[in-house]
Amino acid sequence: MTRTMWDSPLGKKTVMAVSGLIMLGYLAVHMLGNLKIFFGEGEFDHYAHWLRTLGEPFLHYEWALWIVRVVLVVAVVAHAVSAYQLSRRDIRARPTKYVHKKPRASYATRTMRWGGIILGLFIVWHILDLTTGTVHANGFQHGHPYQNVIDTFSTWYGNVIYIVAMLALGLHVQHGFWSAAQTLGVGSRTRDRAFKTVANVLAVVLTAGFVAVPVGVMTGVVS
Amino acid sequence: MKLTLRVWRQQNADADGAMSTYEVDGISADMSFLEMLDTLNEELILAGDDPVAFDHDCREGICGACSLVINGGAHGPERTTTCQLHMRSFHDGDTIDIEPWRASAFPVVKDLVVDRSAFDRIIQAGGYVSVPTGAAPEAHATPVPKADADFAFEHAECIGCGACVAACPNGAAMLFTSAKVNHLNVLPQGAPERETRVLDMVAQMDEEGFGGCTLVGECATACPKGIPLFSITGMNKEWLRAGRKAAKR
Numbered sequence A: 001m002t003r004t005m006w007d008s009p010l011g012k013k014t015v016m017a018v019s020g021l022i023m024l025g026y027l028a029v030h031m032l033g034n035l036k037i038f039f040g041e042g043e044f045d046h047y048a049h050w051l052r053t054l055g056e057p058f059l060h061y062e063w064a065l066w067i068v069r070v071v072l073v074v075a076v077v078a079h080a081v082s083a084y085q086l087s088r089r090d091i092r093a094r095p096t097k098y099v100h101k102k103p104r105a106s107y108a109t110r111t112m113r114w115g116g117i118i119l120g121l122f123i124v125w126h127i128l129d130l131t132t133g134t135v136h137a138n139g140f141q142h143g144h145p146y147q148n149v150i151d152t153f154s155t156w157y158g159n160v161i162y163i164v165a166m167l168a169l170g171l172h173v174q175h176g177f178w179s180a181a182q183t184l185g186v187g188s189r190t191r192d193r194a195f196k197t198v199a200n201v202l203a204v205v206l207t208a209g210f211v212a213v214p215v216g217v218m219t220g221v222v223s
Numbered sequence B: 001m002k003l004t005l006r007v008w009r010q011q012n013a014d015a016d017g018a019m020s021t022y023e024v025d026g027i028s029a030d031m032s033f034l035e036m037l038d039t040l041n042e043e044l045i046l047a048g049d050d051p052v053a054f055d056h057d058c059r060e061g062i063c064g065a066c067s068l069v070i071n072g073g074a075h076g077p078e079r080t081t082t083c084q085l086h087m088r089s090f091h092d093g094d095t096i097d098i099e100p101w102r103a104s105a106f107p108v109v110k111d112l113v114v115d116r117s118a119f120d121r122i123i124q125a126g127g128y129v130s131v132p133t134g135a136a137p138e139a140h141a142t143p144v145p146k147a148d149a150d151f152a153f154e155h156a157e158c159i160g161c162g163a164c165v166a167a168c169p170n171g172a173a174m175l176f177t178s179a180k181v182n183h184l185n186v187l188p189q190g191a192p193e194r195e196t197r198v199l200d201m202v203a204q205m206d207e208e209g210f211g212g213c214t215l216v217g218e219c220a221t222a223c224p225k226g227i228p229l230f231s232i233t234g235m236n237k238e239w240l241r242a243g244r245k246a247a248k249r
Ligand code: HEM
Pocket: A013, A014, A016, A017, A019, A020, A021, A023, A024, A027, A076, A079, A080, A083, A086, A087, A112, A113, A115, A116, A117, A119, A120, A121, A123, A172, A173, A175, A176, A177, A179, A180, A181, A183, A184, B213, B214, B215
């Protein structure tokens, strides 16, 4: 069953939908958590610490965090590999372009591939910036995420990379969430308005929620 | 009407093709698009040139043989078949681009004619119901709920023209295949082969080198019979269901 799923384009598309929804669920929680930055350094850093002690004493220190990280890495890799393989197939299936071009499809639909690549690159940069600190400006301090976030959004490129990626995320989610409903076979004529509305709301709320943080730092609300 | 036509000309499957420009005059708004091409071909034949090859058969919008991409749209600007498209949709002095269906699973045979036998092989893989032949059964022996009958009819309208493939940026045959799967899978007559049908037809579709669906929706917009995009959602559901059933066995 697993074997045939991965061998079939429809199966890979299902993998994309499920991994996309897993990432989407994570992002919703991540966005809400980030907003704690507006309650000040103490509360934000305490929240970050709590993420590491989550599940104790049943789980050991940081185990819950590592479980989430493993699930996310599997989801990102499965999503990106399927996207690459399916896209290669799609391009091969339509090698000759029409001479007469017509404007086609919505912006969100047309940018799934480029938007996905932007998101992939962003994920790498984001981890190197705020998790490992490898590319962090102004000296990264483990255990002090509040200060690290302020450092990142005190550089122009930190803001630009982050905001562009979040706009790409909004577009990706708008088409992606609705697509996943069709891929998983739960969409229908009667439910379509509901799915489109949820997709739009998710896209706007996620983008606005994430972008609020750099905007907060830039305007001095968070300092 | 006087028109400038830019037409894809290609000697055979292996030759390189190119757009050639022709002028046609005296076109009436009441002519169908194919009659307009007939006029061009008469002139080409009289001049000793090779007429433009294009597919057509019934010329009444039911067989699915006609197939042209007109100004970048499968079957042209109206939601109908090329044979039912009339010249009143164009204006005097227009330049019209005419190209064949483009997809690697639909290779060009000559000019505007493409080989659509990939569709036949998808049908052979499961687009039928196995029934004992003989005397017609009593009509009321197998009741079909009205909603199911309507659903089946909506999908049975597909004439297999391939406009969905031509319009899809991925050259996918999902709308065609889903129309057939949904049409037969909802009916009691199709029930015994419900799982094998969708699995085999989808496998054949992939085997033919069609692309996959990225939910762009161009197929449903181009479909002259109005097969809805949700047809694809329905096929995905059938495919996932059949996979779960197969896994249990
Ligand atoms: C590694 C970075 C990413 C890449 C390369 C990528 C690429 C893509 C591509 C190309 C598609 C369209 C596939 C198709 O239409 O067949 C897609 C769909 C999708 N993406 Fe992503 N994406 C990435 C990250 C994300 C993230 C972070 C999310 C979470 C919000 C996400 C959620 C989705 C969803 C829900 C779909 C729809 C799946 C479906 O069509 O059934 N993606 N992705």
